[in-house]
Amino acid sequence: MNPIALLPAAGSGSRMGSATPKQYLDLLGKPLIWHTLAALARVPALSRIIVVLSPEDEWWDGYDWSAFPTLQVLRVGGASRAESVLNGLQALSTQVPADTWVLVHDAARPCLAPAQVSGMIEALQHDAVGGILAVPVADTLKFAAPSQTIAHTHPRDGLWQAQTPQMFRLADLAGALETGMGPDITDEASAMEKLGLAPRLVRGSPWNLKVTYPQDLALAALILQAGDALAD
Template identity: 45%
Template structure:
């Protein structure tokens, strides 16, 4: 995270994590954010990554109103984390998180919105995002270029065309925007009952042009059962990379 300690009146950094989904595509007996991953829940891994960032002013996690799993997690008692009721859609949960921050957040502060099911995000990748957007008036998102050939289909799954992928990117999180603009965009989307799939699309609907910042391909989102094994492999590899030479032998 950028060092704001020497800049009087510099924008603060807040984090909102929408975690109210039920994860139907996982086919599991609990929401995907509570599935076990290397001895912890997916959500715990995600929140620990975010809490490790220097310069975070506060973190709000949006939880389903009838979630009885969150209170049982040790992190639920962490004073750095506050919870708020989630909404019917992701955008509703994010908006509830922004409203929770209203008494403290300035309109030019930064808000990082991160998926609960992205436990593999690297701190250095988030730092890159923050540095790239430091002077931006709107904000932007992490993403990676599309590498596969893309096809457009008709309603019968017939291939109609091959798309030019050179200008296409996979969107990731965190997505980082100025507090005032992001709240305005989500408030207007809610008032107009306009569906938005991510924070960037809400800003785009108001005519803004968020910036794309290249992230890392290992910042995967756990969506299907096979993604858990992949996330476990990525986390294990990242932990191995973090070891300093000689640590393996106790030196």
């Protein structure tokens, strides 16, 4: 199969309230994205890890990435996540076959379990479309009115919270992003869905946290420190 992992890492992470992009914030003595790369580097099936950076990125070269021999950097990041992913896919299309499986993963999900990625690859390798890691929604969901009061309770039956990686064939995903680029495309699966396709849901883990707000950084540190004690 020779699947490839692709990490869009061209964003600023404005919701963290920091001048430093969140992928470079300190997490247990290393930049956050280092832990994400370390998890992916432990997935035997992945042939390469691609990081898509902004052309103006000033932080990457200040760190040592020699621990990741299969790492490749593409400075083709765009104004949005979808643009960065598409630009990365287009650059890759000159290097690998069109039917190569690509696993797009958030740079800010450092607590990913390598075994889950391996299981996902095994589950989807013969799938016609591809799929994503996700977890069923466990909490009661409230729909907010403009006044920030509860308008109604939304049934949670059948609802899943999307995670990453999201695994699709290179040409299929690039075509979906080219066709459906817009504000309603919030992840790779939504671009595929817009074409009428139905990606599979592969059960993920609640520990696969996306660092979005300042308090998430402390939680990520606790998860990483717990290590194998939290493994499925």
